[in-house]
Amino acid sequence: MTIHIAQQGDAAVKPCNHDYQVNCGNCRLNGICLPLALESDDIQQLDDIIQRSKPLQKNQHLYREGDHFQSVFAVRSGTLKAYKTTDDGREQVTGFYFPGEILGMDGISNNAHASSAKALETAAICEIPFVSLERLSALMPNLQRHFFQLMSREITEDQQLITLLSKNSADERVAALMLSISGRNARRKLSATQFRLPMSRVDIGNYLGLTVETVSRVFSRMQKMAVLRVDNKEIEILDPAGLRSMANLGS
Amino acid sequence: MTIHIAQQGDAAVKPCNHDYQVNCGNCRLNGICLPLALESDDIQQLDDIIQRSKPLQKNQHLYREGDHFQSVFAVRSGTLKAYKTTDDGREQVTGFYFPGEILGMDGISNNAHASSAKALETAAICEIPFVSLERLSALMPNLQRHFFQLMSREITEDQQLITLLSKNSADERVAALMLSISGRNARRKLSATQFRLPMSRVDIGNYLGLTVETVSRVFSRMQKMAVLRVDNKEIEILDPAGLRSMANLGS
DNA sequence: TGACCGCCTTGATGTGCATCAAGTTAGCAG
DNA sequence: CTGCTAACTTGATGCACATCAAGGCGGTCA
Incomplete structure (x- = not known):
C-alpha cells in the first residue's frame, strides 16, 4: 500500500488537497469525537462514509433551518453556532459547537434541520451522511450505542440550559x-x-x-x-x- | 390460536391480571407510540421485550435522578413530570409526559438517569429495557430510525422550551x-x-x-x-x- | 492619515415579574 | 356538618434586568 504525499501541482487535479490525508484514524480528536469506543477496523469503515469538504469561512452557513436533512456534522476545527429564528424575526442561539462535537441531530425527527448552523470563524467540518450512519450503526453495536449516547447528551445539555435560563x-x-x-x-x-x-x-x-x-x-x-x-x-x-x-x- | 380471556380467580396466579392482555398490537396508542412504523411481526417482537408492571400511584417515582439507567418508558395512561433538582434544592421541571410519549432517554448518555420522573396521577407504564431495544434496533432498521427520531424530537422540543424561556x-x-x-x-x-x-x-x-x-x-x-x-x-x-x-x- | 463601522462598555431610566402578604376555595378526615 | 391543609387567587411593593442613550475602541479601506 502506497501513501500519496501532497505535492505542488496537485491542486489542479484534487480540490481540497491541503488536508486530503486527514482521516478518523489519525485525527487528534478521535478520542472525543464519533470514533470514540470503536476498534480500528471499525474506525476505517466509519471513515469511509465520512466526507470532508473545503472549510467554511466565517459567517458561512453549514445548513439552514428547514433544509432537507441528510447528514450530521462533526467539527474538526473552528467553532459554529446553532440558532433558530422565531417568526417575528428574532434569533435564539441554541448552542455553540467546538472541535470534536457533533451537530445537526435535531434534523433527524422531521428530515429537516430544525435550526441553522453558521461558522463563527473558519471551520473544518466532517460530514456524516445519516443513512450510511444508520446502516453502519446496525452493524456496529458500539457505534449505535455511542450515537444514542451523543443524542442523549444533547438532551441533557439542553436541559441544563433550560434550568439555567429558568432559575x-x-x-x-x-x-x-x-x-x-x-x-x-x-x-x-x-x-x-x-x-x-x-x-x-x-x-x-x-x-x-x-x-x-x-x-x-x-x-x-x-x-x-x-x-x-x-x-x-x-x-x-x-x-x-x-x-x-x-x-x-x-x- | 386461542385467546385467553380474563376470569375470576386469575389474580391468585397472575399478579397484575387486570391488564395482562394489553400488548402493543392491540394498544390504542400504537399509532403514536414506539410501535409506529413497524410491521405487525416486528410489533410482536417489540412487544416481547416490553414489561408492564402495576400502575404508579400519584406522586410515586418511576425513577430518580442518579438511578442506574436500564430502561426507557412509554406512558400508557396518566401523566408524569420529569424534573431535576438543583444543588441548592430547587426543582426544575423539564417536561410533562402524556400517554403515547416516551421518557427516560436522558439517562442513556451516562448510564444514569439525569432527571427524576414522578406520576402526577395514577399512571400505567410500559418499560422498555434499553439493551433489548438496542439489540432489536440493530435488527429492525425501522425501529432504529424511529428511536433516533424520538430522541431528535426530544431535542427539538427542548430547544423550543429554551427559546420560550429566553424570549x-x-x-x-x-x-x-x-x-x-x-x-x-x-x-x-x-x-x-x-x-x-x-x-x-x-x-x-x-x-x-x-x-x-x-x-x-x-x-x-x-x-x-x-x-x-x-x-x-x-x-x-x-x-x-x-x-x-x-x-x-x-x- | 482620517473616516467609517461594527462591537463593546457604561450610565440613566423604566418595567415585567418576583416577592411578600393576606385572603379564598377545594378536598378530605372525622 | 366542622375543622384542617394544600392549592389557588389577588393585591402591594421591590428589584434584576431590559431599554434607551451616548461614547470608546479596534479594524479596515480610501
Missing part, C-alpha cells in the same frame, strides 16, 4: 458558560484558564437569554472581583473556584 | 403550554379545546420559569379576555386563534 441570575448564567467553555477546552487538551471567545457578546447574550449590555456588565463585574480577566474576547479565569461558586451549579 | 413573556409561555397540551390531546383523539390539567400551578410555573402567582394572574387575564375558561384545573379554550396569537410562536 439562574445573569451572573450565574455567564459564569456557567465560561465554565462550560473552559471544560470543553480541557477535553481537547487546551488551556482551561485562558482562551479566546469565538462568539460575540450578542451571541452570548442571545444564548443565555440576556441583552448585550447585561453580558458586558457581568464581565466588568467579574473583572472587578478578580474572578476573570477580560480583554475583549480574550478570557483568563483567575479564580476558578470563585467562578464555580458564582455559577452556583454544584456539579 | 417570551409570561403570557406567551402559558399560552404556548396550553397549545402544546391541546395539540397532544388532539393527537390522542381527545378534545383539543376542553381538558383537565394534570399538573399544579406550581409545576406549570416551574416548567415555564415563572412563579405560581404569575401563572395564576395570567390565567385570570386570559379568562378576562375570554380566550380561556379556567375552572381550577379544568380548561376550555374559547378562542384558539386568539390563544395562538398570544403565544406568538407562529409555527
Whole structure:
C-alpha cells in the first residue's frame, strides 16, 4: 500500500488537497469525537462514509433551518453556532459547537434541520451522511450505542440550559458558560484558564437569554472581583473556584 | 390460536391480571407510540421485550435522578413530570409526559438517569429495557430510525422550551403550554379545546420559569379576555386563534 | 492619515415579574 | 356538618434586568 504525499501541482487535479490525508484514524480528536469506543477496523469503515469538504469561512452557513436533512456534522476545527429564528424575526442561539462535537441531530425527527448552523470563524467540518450512519450503526453495536449516547447528551445539555435560563441570575448564567467553555477546552487538551471567545457578546447574550449590555456588565463585574480577566474576547479565569461558586451549579 | 380471556380467580396466579392482555398490537396508542412504523411481526417482537408492571400511584417515582439507567418508558395512561433538582434544592421541571410519549432517554448518555420522573396521577407504564431495544434496533432498521427520531424530537422540543424561556413573556409561555397540551390531546383523539390539567400551578410555573402567582394572574387575564375558561384545573379554550396569537410562536 | 463601522462598555431610566402578604376555595378526615 | 391543609387567587411593593442613550475602541479601506 502506497501513501500519496501532497505535492505542488496537485491542486489542479484534487480540490481540497491541503488536508486530503486527514482521516478518523489519525485525527487528534478521535478520542472525543464519533470514533470514540470503536476498534480500528471499525474506525476505517466509519471513515469511509465520512466526507470532508473545503472549510467554511466565517459567517458561512453549514445548513439552514428547514433544509432537507441528510447528514450530521462533526467539527474538526473552528467553532459554529446553532440558532433558530422565531417568526417575528428574532434569533435564539441554541448552542455553540467546538472541535470534536457533533451537530445537526435535531434534523433527524422531521428530515429537516430544525435550526441553522453558521461558522463563527473558519471551520473544518466532517460530514456524516445519516443513512450510511444508520446502516453502519446496525452493524456496529458500539457505534449505535455511542450515537444514542451523543443524542442523549444533547438532551441533557439542553436541559441544563433550560434550568439555567429558568432559575439562574445573569451572573450565574455567564459564569456557567465560561465554565462550560473552559471544560470543553480541557477535553481537547487546551488551556482551561485562558482562551479566546469565538462568539460575540450578542451571541452570548442571545444564548443565555440576556441583552448585550447585561453580558458586558457581568464581565466588568467579574473583572472587578478578580474572578476573570477580560480583554475583549480574550478570557483568563483567575479564580476558578470563585467562578464555580458564582455559577452556583454544584456539579 | 386461542385467546385467553380474563376470569375470576386469575389474580391468585397472575399478579397484575387486570391488564395482562394489553400488548402493543392491540394498544390504542400504537399509532403514536414506539410501535409506529413497524410491521405487525416486528410489533410482536417489540412487544416481547416490553414489561408492564402495576400502575404508579400519584406522586410515586418511576425513577430518580442518579438511578442506574436500564430502561426507557412509554406512558400508557396518566401523566408524569420529569424534573431535576438543583444543588441548592430547587426543582426544575423539564417536561410533562402524556400517554403515547416516551421518557427516560436522558439517562442513556451516562448510564444514569439525569432527571427524576414522578406520576402526577395514577399512571400505567410500559418499560422498555434499553439493551433489548438496542439489540432489536440493530435488527429492525425501522425501529432504529424511529428511536433516533424520538430522541431528535426530544431535542427539538427542548430547544423550543429554551427559546420560550429566553424570549417570551409570561403570557406567551402559558399560552404556548396550553397549545402544546391541546395539540397532544388532539393527537390522542381527545378534545383539543376542553381538558383537565394534570399538573399544579406550581409545576406549570416551574416548567415555564415563572412563579405560581404569575401563572395564576395570567390565567385570570386570559379568562378576562375570554380566550380561556379556567375552572381550577379544568380548561376550555374559547378562542384558539386568539390563544395562538398570544403565544406568538407562529409555527 | 482620517473616516467609517461594527462591537463593546457604561450610565440613566423604566418595567415585567418576583416577592411578600393576606385572603379564598377545594378536598378530605372525622 | 366542622375543622384542617394544600392549592389557588389577588393585591402591594421591590428589584434584576431590559431599554434607551451616548461614547470608546479596534479594524479596515480610501
